[in-house]
Amino acid sequence: MTTATAGPLPLVGFTVGVTAARRRDELTNLLKRRGARVVEAPTMRIIPLEDDRALRRATERCLEAPLDYVVATTGIGWRGWMSAADGWGRGAALADACRDAVVLTRGPKATGAVRASGLGETFSPDSEAVDELLVWLLARDLRGRRIAVQEHGMPLDSFAAALRERGAEVIEVPVYRWAPTEEPEAVRRLVEQSVRREVHALAFTSAPAAVALLDHAEEAGLRGELLAALRSGEIMAACVGPVCARPLLDLGIPAVCAERGRLGSLVRAVTDELPQRNRRQLRGPGVDFILQGSAVLVGEESFWLTPNAAALLRALAERPGWVVSRADLLRRVWAGTNADEHAVEAAVARLRTALGPWGRLVRTVPKRGYRLELTA
Template sequence: MSVAELETPGRVASPLSGFRIAVTSERRSAELIEALQRRGAQVQHAPTLRMAPLVEDAELLEHTRLVLDLRPEFVLVSTAYGFRRWFETADAAGLGDELTQVLHDASIHVRGPKALGAVRALGFEADGMSSDELTSTLVSEVSPKVAGKRVVLQQHGIGDDPAAQALTDAGASEVIRISPYRWGPPEDADRMTQLLRALCSGAIDAVTFTSAPAVRAMLAAAEEQGCYTELLEALQFSVCCVTVGPVTAAPLREVGIEPLVPERHRMGAMIRILVEHLSDSGSISCQSVLGSCELRGDTVLLGGNDRELSAIQLKLFKAILSARGRVVPRARLVSLLPDGSSDHALDMALSRLRRALPDPRLISTVVKRGYRINV
């Protein structure tokens, strides 16, 4: 699917009809996109990172052999995918049986429920799980036990240097880091550029994140492209951010953005909380002389008719509809247009907006003052 393509199955009858949602993940993105589109959303897919296995797994196997020689007392597991991939790679190299014995002899501690499920699915048991699914918490809870002990830390692709250092500071005699994969730049950098433009211009209603590195990659790309301030403003005030859990939410909270976070840290729960939020807060309605008018995402509904608006039309109509019959000054509407726009540009934009609406009479002109919904 092209990044520029916005598919709209279902239309207004579905709970996400009219809403434009960005998906930033690479892994399991098809599943998430299909679920959102099935509910009527228009989806823009732009992976902010690519999960890249280590080249020919040479480094992973080298570190695995170190683990086999080390015979660690503790193994800390950060991710389900990473643990599965580590074991599968070792098994394919003929090291599976020996790694199985080493893991059975060690005390395994996991970061969260998904990692716990992966550990159990491969026939192992865990002796502990982080209370809040954070790697830092997992390390702090295990640290009192590791003095003089050998520890393996299965990383989640972005270094975990503070975690490894904390284990060393706690007195671990040796710490080996296992990295079954790395995060790399996305294959198509243009997708990221297009997504940043869409977010900053108001063309996206919500953006989903399923990993903390994906959030950090987007923020870093915005800084590189000179739109960091505009992106933060959009994410704080006009775009709904939703994350799969608190770990993913952390880098957003660090920059003052409070995302939606489901109580149960699963993709299905993330979708449900997004549907509930957009259904409750993502639409604007007003009673006009032509009947009840509702704006859902980029779609105007009036008397059984619905029309999609462009990004500029949406900004103007949202401002006018939100005023619910009060006059919106011309100066306020001009400020919503691209920098340097004139009063004439506003007149042209309002003319195009009226033609795009189900009925042009929805907007009334208040001479020398501005515009309002015709109530």
């Protein structure tokens, strides 16, 4: 579908895949307000465990004897734990037990939640990495110490095992857990669109969500293609913070990270980076043309193009004013398909229609191909 709109916004022309479950609507709306089109495909879901027996048993264990250390890994998890304890009539006792212990927090969100519950933290690593919390703890004498570890969606088996090896009693507190998505078809479509380069960026708000997307790609037989698109930068990976980005970085995928681990910062990072990667300015008859993502910006108007039309226009714009043959366009835009030169002719006609009054700038050069009558 092709549309023309007035007053281009910074992300007009770009399609962003949102993989978040929690705060999905907020992230989607922030991106849309900046002009982006959004493909929503939550790759995981969070299951709260307020009524879970394991959480209650862990809480009671924390109250059986004084705690020496308490590790808070996420803000949502800490708040959920305190709320559940309140519901069981054990909130005050749990707060007192944590107040008498040394509290460690993984990053600003966990720190904010701990402070909001009337407690204070002794240590919080700038990296927001669980590994740094472990190093800090292992530097202490842990023999006979009782340590409560609030997990963040998945068991921290190696973390707990390292503490137990030093003689500590570790109480693992599973406040919520990650579970498979309820929208697998949406995730599959996002993978396919990404492989076809119809998506310009993928936004991640948690490391498990990033891993889950790659797992879905593997199930579809497209993991290699998705990794290639992400590693090359053709699709930008945008992460809410360094912890979220870690599994991608480990796979050689360059990730753009938000500075402060907030959704607003994530959207700003996408807004700042995407136009730099996929924006081309050309000069036309008395007006500038900006090719941005899958749109053309002319003055105060923006024309959204289909993925094929956008790829066709980018191919012509690589050397504006030069003739590009049908065979060359076929190779660049339809590689790996059974399309023939008639597909090129039809696509050029659709591109001209999409560009409205500017369609005449895509000129046919008889027996040779097409050229874009613009200058760099």
